[in-house]
Amino acid sequence: MGSPVILLDIDGVLNPLERPHRGFRRHRCSPRGVSYRLWLNAGHGRMLLDLAESTGAELTWASYWCEEANQWIAPLVGLPELPFVPIPGFPGPAAGGTLGAWKARHVVAWAAGRPFAWFEDEPDAAGSVAAEPDSGEHLLVWVDPATGLDEGHIERAAEWLARLSG
Template identity: 35%
Template sequence: MARTKPQNVCVRAGSKPPLLFLDVDGTLLPRPAAAPSVEEIDWSAWQQPTNPALSGLTRVLGDRLLGLGCELMWATGWGDDANRVIAPILGLPQLPVARLPEYPGGDYYDDELHWKTRTLVSLAEGRRFIWIDDEIRQQDMAWVRGNHCGRALLHRVDGFRGLLDTDFAVLTEWLLAT
């Protein structure tokens, strides 16, 4: 897979709202403590409206996400299914979907970067952005600092707890400081 370095063109900070790249699994849908390994999950069933984990989603969460004032974009392996299944439950409009590279069979490439990192920085095109995910690591944060000229917050959520009030406090504080 060819990997290109993202363009390093910055957009004036105040010209557009920040992007918010939103993961689903582990972020909006916490993993149960007895969750099978990623390899054992039947993803075709997991991404259906009948998934029992969806019962924890509410419009309040959707309102809180919209209330951040960011341009929301799905950054998830759910792809277009996030708009079909998740968005209506949260009361979100149809959101743009980040076209991610093919899942490499593990969450990290050989160079230790998460499989979404390069794509999201490229999509940001120098704009301020937030990436909320349960798999972000220090390597991703360091790479973004060195390859993205705009402000960025890579916020790791506890995948067994999902997005909480404390996470929203961090997001809001960062947005107020930008």
């Protein structure tokens, strides 16, 4: 078992789907020439960095943004460049499963047995991770995509990660 990982989705987690509460600002970005309007909270970076530091875990993107997250999202939320799980575009249900199952397959393969806490908004991701044969210890912290990440999600991950080392 290696050091734990904190996996971070973007859309629905850092970027809520509905107009969020105080602390969020509207941003525009254009990865690969496609324009997006995002709600992001600069305070999330500090919360996540504190979580990683206090638990000895490695922060990693687990989003379809992949390496683009370092250019377009990290600077806006106060994160440094992070490693990322290479998640290819979802080929659709004909490829075997749902969006959550597709992401879970790539997350579990990338984690390679390391324990991980994953901030994710796909409702079927938890069951999909558990169904992967090589999945190690994990916690899926489900985030309501309408409201996004909050302190309660961070606390839940912190408690679970602390139990791993204790």
